Amino acid sequence: xxxxxxxxxxxxxxxxxxxxxxxxxxxxxxxxxxxxxxxxxxxxxxxxxxxxxxxxxxxxxxxxxxxxxxxxxxxxxxxxxxxxxxxxxxxxxxxxxxxxxxxxxxxxxxxxxxxxxxxxxxxxxxxxxxxxxxxxxxxxxxxxxxxxxxxxxxxxxxxxxxxxxxxxxxxxxxxxxxxxxxxxxxxxxxxxxxxxxxxxxxxxxxxxxxxxxxxxxxxxxxxxxxxxxxxxxxxxxxxxxxxxxxxxxxxxxxxxxxxxxxxxxxxxxxxxxxxxxxxxxxxxxxxxxxxxxxxxxxxxxxxxxxxxxxxxxxxxxxxxxxxxxxxxxxxxxxxxxxxxxxxxxxxxxxxxxxxxxxxxxxxxxxxxxxxxxxxxxxxxxxxxxxxxxxxxxxxxxxxxxxxxxxxxxxxxxxxxxxxxxxxxxxxxxxxxxxxxxxxxxxxxxxxxxxxxxxxxxxxxxxxxxxxxxxxxxxxxxxxxxxxxxxxxxxxxxxxxxxxxxxxxxxxxxxxxxxxxxxxxxxxxxxxxxxxxxxxxxxxxxxxxxxxxxxxxxxxxxxxxxxxxxxxxxxxxxxxxxxxxx
Amino acid sequence: xxxxxxxxxxxxxxxxxxxxxxxxxxxxxxxxxxxxxxxxxxxxxxxxxxxxxxxxxxxxxxxxxxxxxxxxxxxxxxxxxxxxxxxxxxxxxxxxx
Numbered sequence: 001x002x003x004x005x006x007x008x009x010x011x012x013x014x015x016x017x018x019x020x021x022x023x024x025x026x027x028x029x030x031x032x033x034x035x036x037x038x039x040x041x042x043x044x045x046x047x048x049x050x051x052x053x054x055x056x057x058x059x060x061x062x063x064x065x066x067x068x069x070x071x072x073x074x075x076x077x078x079x080x081x082x083x084x085x086x087x088x089x090x091x092x093x094x095x096x097x098x099x100x101x102x103x104x105x106x107x108x109x110x111x112x113x114x115x116x117x118x119x120x121x122x123x124x125x126x127x128x129x130x131x132x133x134x135x136x137x138x139x140x141x142x143x144x145x146x147x148x149x150x151x152x153x154x155x156x157x158x159x160x161x162x163x164x165x166x167x168x169x170x171x172x173x174x175x176x177x178x179x180x181x182x183x184x185x186x187x188x189x190x191x192x193x194x195x196x197x198x199x200x201x202x203x204x205x206x207x208x209x210x211x212x213x214x215x216x217x218x219x220x221x222x223x224x225x226x227x228x229x230x231x232x233x234x235x236x237x238x239x240x241x242x243x244x245x246x247x248x249x250x251x252x253x254x255x256x257x258x259x260x261x262x263x264x265x266x267x268x269x270x271x272x273x274x275x276x277x278x279x280x281x282x283x284x285x286x287x288x289x290x291x292x293x294x295x296x297x298x299x300x301x302x303x304x305x306x307x308x309x310x311x312x313x314x315x316x317x318x319x320x321x322x323x324x325x326x327x328x329x330x331x332x333x334x335x336x337x338x339x340x341x342x343x344x345x346x347x348x349x350x351x352x353x354x355x356x357x358x359x360x361x362x363x364x365x366x367x368x369x370x371x372x373x374x375x376x377x378x379x380x381x382x383x384x385x386x387x388x389x390x391x392x393x394x395x396x397x398x399x400x401x402x403x404x405x406x407x408x409x410x411x412x413x414x415x416x417x418x419x420x421x422x423x424x425x426x427x428x429x430x431x432x433x434x435x436x437x438x439x440x441x442x443x444x445x446x447x448x449x450x451x452x453x454x455x456x457x458x459x460x461x462x463x464x465x466x467x468x469x470x471x472x473x474x475x476x477x478x479x480x481x482x483x484x485x486x487x488x489x490x491x492x493x494x495x496x497x498x499x500x501x502x503x504x505x506x507x508x509x510x511x512x513x514x515x516x517x518x519x520x521x522x523x524x525x526x527x528x529x530x531x532x533x534x535x536x537x538x539x540x541x542x543x544x545x546x547x548x549x550x551x552x553x554x555x556x557x558x559x560x561x562x563x564x565x566x567x568x569x570x571x572x573x574x575x576x577x578x579x580x581x
Numbered sequence: 582x583x584x585x586x587x588x589x590x591x592x593x594x595x596x597x598x599x600x601x602x603x604x605x606x607x608x609x610x611x612x613x614x615x616x617x618x619x620x621x622x623x624x625x626x627x628x629x630x631x632x633x634x635x636x637x638x639x640x641x642x643x644x645x646x647x648x649x650x651x652x653x654x655x656x657x658x659x660x661x662x663x664x665x666x667x668x669x670x671x672x673x674x675x676x677x678x
Contacts, residue, residue, distance in 0.1 A: 362625070411623075484620070487620075518620040
């Protein structure tokens with residue numbers, strides 16, 4: 001700069017004296033520029049003098065100062081002082097301190113921006129994580145709903161049949177919800193709906209299953225016409241309606257022994273609630289044609305009781321063959337559709353032995369024993385009354401001994417039954433019976449009415465005196481005809497409801513012969529003949545002998561014998577259908 | 582000579598293919614006939630679901646239905662295969678099951 005200054009002055013020095021003023025102003029401009037570059041904040045010269053003016057602004061713009069120069073618009077020259085024709089021009093000069101403040105503010109802004117950017121990134125990361133969690137939750141829900149199908153089962157069991165009774169008579173039911181009128185109604189025929197289970201099973205885990213099964217029942221009862229107001233009535237009759245009642249409702253613990261690591265009993269279960277008793281359901285599956293006829297003890301005993309039971313196979317050996325299958329429990333004395341009246345409970349147990357080992361439930365030779373011990377369903381104050389004959393308050397026992405051989409396509413079984421106070425008038429006439437046995441008056445002349453009353457009283461004495469012993473024999477079996485959908489089956493039964501009676505008019509035989517057609521995995525049909533035979537020859541029962549069993553003659557009955565005590569046989573042809581899903 | 586050699590090779594290849602196809606057919610026939618049929622099975626339990634024993638194995642009714650329908654489907658696709666149904670003359674009945 002000094003060299004330039006000297007150069008400028010030496011050049012201009014050779015000019016004339018009037019030009020020295022111009023040289024001085026050039027130097028002044030140059031000096032001012034130099035000072036601007038060095039960032040001097042104080043005015044260089046007074047404004048009124050011959051130098052550019054520099055002023056400080058307001059506090060808001062205290063970081064800036066203003067420098068004023070003058071310019072000649074005609075020539076474009078810039079001067080450091082005002083003059084004629086010259087216009088001022090001002091420049092804002094940022095002073096260093098302000099510049100530093102501004103710089104700091106800028107840095108602070110940058111930092112804040114960076115912080116906000118980081119915060120935004122963090123939020124984005126969190127949002128991504130939350131979205132991932134939500135996405136993870138949704139499949140788990142879908143997975144639960146999808147797996148629900150493996151936890152819930154809904155099924156049905158429907159039995160429907162048509163019966164043509166070529167010969168009607170009094171006697172026991174062949175199927176539940178099945179009633180046919182007595183003697184004098186030959187060729188009676190009817191469609192029947194015997195069963196309509198809806199099975200609900202829920203297994204929230206492998207350890208627990210809940211079952212609820214409603215089933216139909218036939219409503220029978222007196223007409224219950226209703227008087228309405230003073231002079232109106234509504235008719236009402238329950239009889240014949242099919243209602244729904246609860247058949248099964250229980251909780252099943254599937255793995256009590258698995259938890260104990262007892263491998264032989266890993267499949268055993270514990271049931272509590274309204275549960276199948278140990279024998280009937282098992283024998284129904286053994287027979288395979290329950291949709292055609294009841295099994296023996298089910299004629300007299302309910303298949304279901306409130307109670308608790310433990311059951312299952314016991315297996316041994318490397319092939320896990322079943323050698324024992326058992327079911328034992330404690331139950332109410334009243335069945336599932338009766339009020340419990342006793343202050344006791346009954347024991348029931350079944351044990352099936354497979355001496356050669358069974359690959360599946362009934363495989364091969366099986367030896368089964370069934371035993372129950374309980375009481376007839378009566379209140380204690382009734383049961384404890386002193387009486388020579390306990391009648392309906394007596395202790396009750398049942399035994400069944402079954403030898404069976406079962407293969408995949410055929411089966412044969414023999415059953416011996418014994419009972420003690422296990423058969424009643426109601427069982428003997430569960431399909432239909434003489435009105436007098438039900439406390440009703442028949443539509444007969446007086447003499448016949450009296451005879452029927454005597455007959456009913458005889459039934460009560462022989463069958464329900466509290467000292468009656470039952471005995472029965474069964475053969476049953478089936479055979480699948482190879483290459484066809486047909487299976488022939490049969491059931492033959494001999495039943496003595498009280499072996500204490502020398503010639504018991506209520507003894508009977510019952511047999512079924514039929515053929516079944518398997519339509520598909522769920523549906524099958526059977527055509528069969530069913531027959532109840534009161535096989536003793538007709539005779540008159542001595543009143544004196546009847547009295548040894550507690551017989552009481554009805555009022556006005558004077559005869560020494562009760563006439564025609566062997567009732568008529570019942571014969572029918574049935575067409576049965578089963579839909580099981 | 583090359584022509585006759587390639588011709589022989591072709592014949593050999595065709596023969597092997599036919600043999601293999603025949604073997605496949607035999608295997609397929611065997612597979613079809615091994616499908617268990619409910620009418621040939623014993624009852625294990627009538628419940629929800631029904632269970633049957635067939636050739637030493639326990640099946641549910643659903644499983645037997647599925648196997649049957651699969652077998653019927655296979656037969657529809659290849660009519661040359663023998664029917665698995667012992668009453669194949671009553672095809673209308675089987676379809677309507």
